[in-house]
Amino acid sequence: MDQESSILLDENGQGGGQRRESPGGKQRTYALVLGLTTFVIGLLTGVFVGTRNTDGFVSSFRGEIEETAVTLISTTALETGEGRAALVLDELSPEEIRAVSAKVVERLSAASSSKNQKNKNQPYLVGVNAVEWETPRKAEVLAFLDGETKEVPKRYARATVARPETADVMVFRVGPISGTRKAPSVGEEFEALYGDGEIPIAKMPPDICDESLSELIAATMEGLRPVLEPVFPRMIPFFEDTYKPEEVGTVFGFPIFPDLKSTPESRVMMVKFFWIRDGKAFNNGMWMHPTPLVFQTNHTMVKGGEEGPFVSAIYWCGRGPFGTVQDVLDAKIDCEWEVPAASDGSSEAWDTPIERGAVEEKKKVKGKKKRTFSVSAPEGTNGRYVKWKGWEFFVTQRLSTGMSVWDIRFRGKRIVYELSLQESAAIYGGGQGDQTYYLDTAMTGMGQITGIVRPGVDCPEDAVTFWNSAWVYGEFPRGFFGDPMEAFSRESGCIFELDTGTALWSHVDQSRKGKTMGISRKSLIVRAISNSGNYDYIASAIFDIDGSLHFEMRLAGMAETRWIHQKVNAWEADFSTLIHSHLAAPMHTHYINVKVDLDIGQPDKNGIHVMRSLSGYPQAAKEAGALEPLEPLASKYIVEDIVKKEGPGNSTVVPDPHRPAVWRVISMDQKTADQRTALCKEESSWSCYPGYALVASETVRNTLPDDHPLSKMIGFAKYTMAFTKQHDDEQRSSTPFDTYAPQNRTGGISVDVYLEDGESLEGADVVAWATLAHEHIPRSEDAPLISNYPVRLSVLPWNYFPRHAAMEP
Numbered sequence: 001m002d003q004e005s006s007i008l009l010d011e012n013g014q015g016g017g018q019r020r021e022s023p024g025g026k027q028r029t030y031a032l033v034l035g036l037t038t039f040v041i042g043l044l045t046g047v048f049v050g051t052r053n054t055d056g057f058v059s060s061f062r063g064e065i066e067e068t069a070v071t072l073i074s075t076t077a078l079e080t081g082e083g084r085a086a087l088v089l090d091e092l093s094p095e096e097i098r099a100v101s102a103k104v105v106e107r108l109s110a111a112s113s114s115k116n117q118k119n120k121n122q123p124y125l126v127g128v129n130a131v132e133w134e135t136p137r138k139a140e141v142l143a144f145l146d147g148e149t150k151e152v153p154k155r156y157a158r159a160t161v162a163r164p165e166t167a168d169v170m171v172f173r174v175g176p177i178s179g180t181r182k183a184p185s186v187g188e189e190f191e192a193l194y195g196d197g198e199i200p201i202a203k204m205p206p207d208i209c210d211e212s213l214s215e216l217i218a219a220t221m222e223g224l225r226p227v228l229e230p231v232f233p234r235m236i237p238f239f240e241d242t243y244k245p246e247e248v249g250t251v252f253g254f255p256i257f258p259d260l261k262s263t264p265e266s267r268v269m270m271v272k273f274f275w276i277r278d279g280k281a282f283n284n285g286m287w288m289h290p291t292p293l294v295f296q297t298n299h300t301m302v303k304g305g306e307e308g309p310f311v312s313a314i315y316w317c318g319r320g321p322f323g324t325v326q327d328v329l330d331a332k333i334d335c336e337w338e339v340p341a342a343s344d345g346s347s348e349a350w351d352t353p354i355e356r357g358a359v360e361e362k363k364k365v366k367g368k369k370k371r372t373f374s375v376s377a378p379e380g381t382n383g384r385y386v387k388w389k390g391w392e393f394f395v396t397q398r399l400s401t402g403m404s405v406w407d408i409r410f411r412g413k414r415i416v417y418e419l420s421l422q423e424s425a426a427i428y429g430g431g432q433g434d435q436t437y438y439l440d441t442a443m444t445g446m447g448q449i450t451g452i453v454r455p456g457v458d459c460p461e462d463a464v465t466f467w468n469s470a471w472v473y474g475e476f477p478r479g480f481f482g483d484p485m486e487a488f489s490r491e492s493g494c495i496f497e498l499d500t501g502t503a504l505w506s507h508v509d510q511s512r513k514g515k516t517m518g519i520s521r522k523s524l525i526v527r528a529i530s531n532s533g534n535y536d537y538i539a540s541a542i543f544d545i546d547g548s549l550h551f552e553m554r555l556a557g558m559a560e561t562r563w564i565h566q567k568v569n570a571w572e573a574d575f576s577t578l579i580h581s582h583l584a585a586p587m588h589t590h591y592i593n594v595k596v597d598l599d600i601g602q603p604d605k606n607g608i609h610v611m612r613s614l615s616g617y618p619q620a621a622k623e624a625g626a627l628e629p630l631e632p633l634a635s636k637y638i639v640e641d642i643v644k645k646e647g648p649g650n651s652t653v654v655p656d657p658h659r660p661a662v663w664r665v666i667s668m669d670q671k672t673a674d675q676r677t678a679l680c681k682e683e684s685s686w687s688c689y690p691g692y693a694l695v696a697s698e699t700v701r702n703t704l705p706d707d708h709p710l711s712k713m714i715g716f717a718k719y720t721m722a723f724t725k726q727h728d729d730e731q732r733s734s735t736p737f738d739t740y741a742p743q744n745r746t747g748g749i750s751v752d753v754y755l756e757d758g759e760s761l762e763g764a765d766v767v768a769w770a771t772l773a774h775e776h777i778p779r780s781e782d783a784p785l786i787s788n789y790p791v792r793l794s795v796l797p798w799n800y801f802p803r804h805a806a807m808e809p
């Protein structure tokens with residue numbers, strides 16, 4: 001260990017003492033006056049007036065946990081010692097994000113967010129990953145990690161900027177970033193990574209902080225007043241003279257939903273309207289109360305920004321699309337929407353979550369429990385270097401894609417270079433005009449709107465926590481806010497050893513008084529929590545002492561819903577299950593994509609070995625007469641294969657229950673097969689080559705046609721696993737530029753594209769893209785909040801150790 005010292009953390013308990021910051025002031029009173037500049041249409045005078053401590057938004061629930069858990073290590077020590085992954089693989093600190101933002105603002109005379117544009121032509125930093133760490137080249141990182149060089153690879157950021165004047169989006173490489181995480185300095189390199197106009201502005205990443213539609217929505221609501229007022233009497237904040245939220249609640253719109261009508265020239269967004277009785281139900285119980293009102297707004301951001309947004313379609317009470325407000329008025333639709341029951345904000349409400357029967361959050365840990373793992377970090381670093389029972393790795397949270405675990409080694413040997421969450425996509429069924437879909441990495445980021453972990457609820461009370469940088473936050477009902485110039489840290493992850501209450505291995509002694517022999521399964525868990533608005537994602541990397549590891553995602557949240565009425569839109573029942581009165585929950589699929597860059601032995605001498613279980617009459621056994629006298633009865637048998645090259649059908653896996661198979665990443669370099677040489681030296685079977693297998697839990701492939709726009713957006717979801725050759729420019733499985741107009745894929749960022757070039761995978765650096773899917777056919781128990789349910793990928797030693805690794809001395 002090159003730990004220089006063990007230093008107490010600051011009072012906030014953060015490694016290196018980063019300050020927990022809130023983007024706002026100390027105390028902010030917000031009387032929610034009706035206004036058009038706010039994100040949310042419903043600004044509920046009276047109901048939502050209140051005072052809150054905005055610092056409280058990012059404050060922690062951690063309580064009195066032993067704060068010496070994280071050992072602070074100096075960067076000098078790291079340059080030569082273990083844990084040096086923290087120097088080269090850590091995400092940007094809040095200070096670095098602010099410094100890079102300042103550089104972009106200065107160089108381009110840009111605004112740091114859409115909210116502070118001085119005029120509509122001013123360029124601005126856009127999206128939840130507007131300023132993000134750039135992953136360095138793998139070869140350089142390995143040379144540094146493996147001590148071949150003391151030169152730390154240069155640190156860069158990527159900045160995404162919307163440029164209304166040229167009607168495009170640009171990504172710049174900015175840096176290098178030097179200095180410390182707390183006091184960084186940003187170099188003068190400023191390189192455009194795309195051509196001018198290559199990414200049209202209509203395809204810019206979603207911007208949930210954007211308020212530019214407010215006036216348009218207000219005007220449209222005013223126009224629709226003759227039809228809305230009778231159905232939603234006293235519920236609409238825009239109609240100030242009649243609005244009485246305390247009597248019948250509020251109807252408000254949420255302008256964030258991308259629509260499939262978008263093209264590279266026009267950006268179409270849905271504004272969906274919900275009802276809530278009580279302000280506490282905002283972005284909560286509201287999902288149980290959809291109303292039959294949806295607009296489509298066309299945000300045609302043409303050159304020069306001359307054209308403003310306009311409403312392109314209106315759906316009202318199961319009818320539409322109507323091209324204009326007048327068309328809706330002329331249609332004279334008799335709408336039978338009724339004020340929903342409940343949602344009175346009381347503890348009996350069916351539509352808002354109640355912590356009934358909950359295990360209470362425990363803030364105090366009595367006595368000191370001896371930890372079996374160590375956690376360290378250089379000053380100012382959010383990520384953590386962890387060691388536990390033979391395992392060591394570095395974990396961070398990426399703004400866009402969430403948890404990444406790097407340089408995972410077991411007993412000194414690297415097994416995985418990168419294990420990272422890549423995407424959480426959700427594709428819903430629905431009629432045109434109200435069909436939602438999400439790339440959550442683009443909408444909210446998987447490491448941007450994260451939850452602050454609650455010891456005693458999200459993780460055990462004595463867990464050690466880690467942090468992520470972020471700048472976007474919700475202040476409901478006003479909406480989402482955020483500015484990378486005001487980036488802060490959130491305590492969104494935790495590390496702990498868990499006694500799983502079961503055996504890792506065991507065996508029954510069959511004697512009369514016999515018990516079992518075996519060992520308990522105590523796993524090391526690294527967990528991080530992300531939120532995408534209505535949904536929550538709890539990612540865990542799980543390590544076991546038999547050399548196996550697992551990536552598990554637990555999904556939960558508020559179900560997305562639509563209003564249904566037998567006389568109006570009975571057809572909705574073809575897309576949805578009915579989970580409450582007039583409440584349809586559309587069926588949908590969640591696709592969690594995970595990148596596993598396995599390195600078995602020498603990284604660029606890996607390959608893919610497949611073992612298929614078949615049923616029939618293997619030729620050699622037949623010829624040798626080994627099948628006598630059972631013929632013609634078939635037998636189970638195995639066929640081994642080495643994958644020659646990339647490509648759909650070659651290096652892709654869609655499990656078939658009729659033909660089970662194990663897919664392994666193996667070392668094809670004989671010299672690294674030392675552990676198994678003795679067993680295998682006389683055999684030539686590929687099963688003798690050391691490797692790790694990838695095994696997915698629930699397997700659902702994308703069921704939409706392959707040429708559907710959404711199938712292009714989530715190319716990875718055609719397969720449970722796809723293997724490709726590692727390339728430094730193939731970092732991610734999806735891109736925020738494809739949320740809008742996914743039929744016109746941008747920038748070549750797609751597993752589909754990575755598979756296309758048919759490169760050899762024999763003796764190559766192999767990367768696996770695994771899709772953990774969940775087909776969600778909603779049930780009544782999904783109201784008001786879904787129980788967390790898991791999907792999982794196991795990474796298992798398969799002919800890697802000469803015997804059960806947990807039994808090795």
Ligand SMILES: [Cu+2]
Nearest residue numbers: 559588590776
């Ligand atoms: Cu779901």
